[in-house]
Amino acid sequence: MEILRAIVEDYVATHEPVGSKVLAARHGLSISPATIRNEMAALEEEGLIIQPHTSAGRIPTDLGYRVFVDRLSTVKPLSPPERRAIDKFLEGAVDLDDVVARTVKLLAQVTHQVAIVQYPSLKRSSVRHIEVLALAPNRLMLVLIADTGRVEQRILDLVTDMNESALAEVRSKLNGLTVGQKLAALPALLENFTKSFPRETQPSIDAIVSVILEMAIERNEERVVISGTSNLARHAPDFNESVHPVLEALEEQVVLLRLLGEAVDEMKVRIGHEQEDKKLHSTSVITTGYGPTGDAVATLGIIGPTRMDYPTSMSAVGAVARYVSRFLQEEI
DSSP, X not given: OHHHHHHHHHHXXXXXXXXXXXXXXXXXXXXXXXXXXXXXXXXXXXXXXXXSSTTOOBEEOHHHHHHHHHTOOOOOOOOHHHHHHHHHHHTTOOSHHHHHHHHHHHHHHHHSSEEEEEOOOGXXXXXXXXXXXXXXXXXXXXXXXXXXXXXXXXXXXXXXXXXXXXXXXXXXXXXXXXXXXXGGGHHHHTTTGGGGSOGGGHHHHHHHHHHHXXXXXXXXXXXXXXXXXXXXXXXXXXXXXXXXXXXXXXXXXXXXXXXXXXXXXXXXXXXXXXXXSGGGTTEEEEEEEEOTTSSOOEEEEEEEESSOOHHHHHHHHHHHHHHHHHHHHHHO
């Protein structure tokens, strides 16, 4: 395993096949090049390394990278300047769109890979506040604010006018019932809401509840943003034939959503042929969930060649996710 680790690290750093003499000289393994060659032959039999051509050293296979990643006991910690840079980059974000735009740009810059960030899902969000504002006696603005920073708003025209005291009562009761509750629970929570109001106002209350439930329902499309596709150019030699199939795959929203997968707290690393899409068999994807309350409500990650600095990349993805989660908790 030490020899495999050394081969992975050297190949990632140099993009050159690694030979036994180089390993003996660089890594202080305290064994002879002949012994190293024997161990390399065993690794090759296990399918963890291959010899790209005769008389060359060895390079890791997808399985070799997988074993290396699975055996990682620690990831490289970010330096204090890197942590300060992340904090400063997110500082001053004014809303969720701004947070997501800054995050995807930051992740691409920190890792030098393609960054992908999913917007928080409404179905995993909870109510932070519902606002009911009068624009005119018979026209309202309804605003639903989720704990993930998502903001949905609608304009509602009423059949009859509602005065401010009635609206204040609606606002108070709505927030009393829903704040802190999952959006998916709103239909049940608001099922009998209208019955607590006078009969003459019930048509208007029904209309308000209908619009709130409409805002709470998950949209059919998920929103994903991407940054750093130009970083693929610097890794062009790492792709088997051409970088173009990878670029084509990244243009498809459904592919991006599949890459990100379900929002879960633990970090996932998919390497080479572990990707479902054949166009991405020369890539690796590192993803993790983020969210403001300790529960993942969306996913972010990076995609790059399999010849990737996994410890550093995993550290960066995890750190950015933690910073975004904390920022959403404190600021949005």
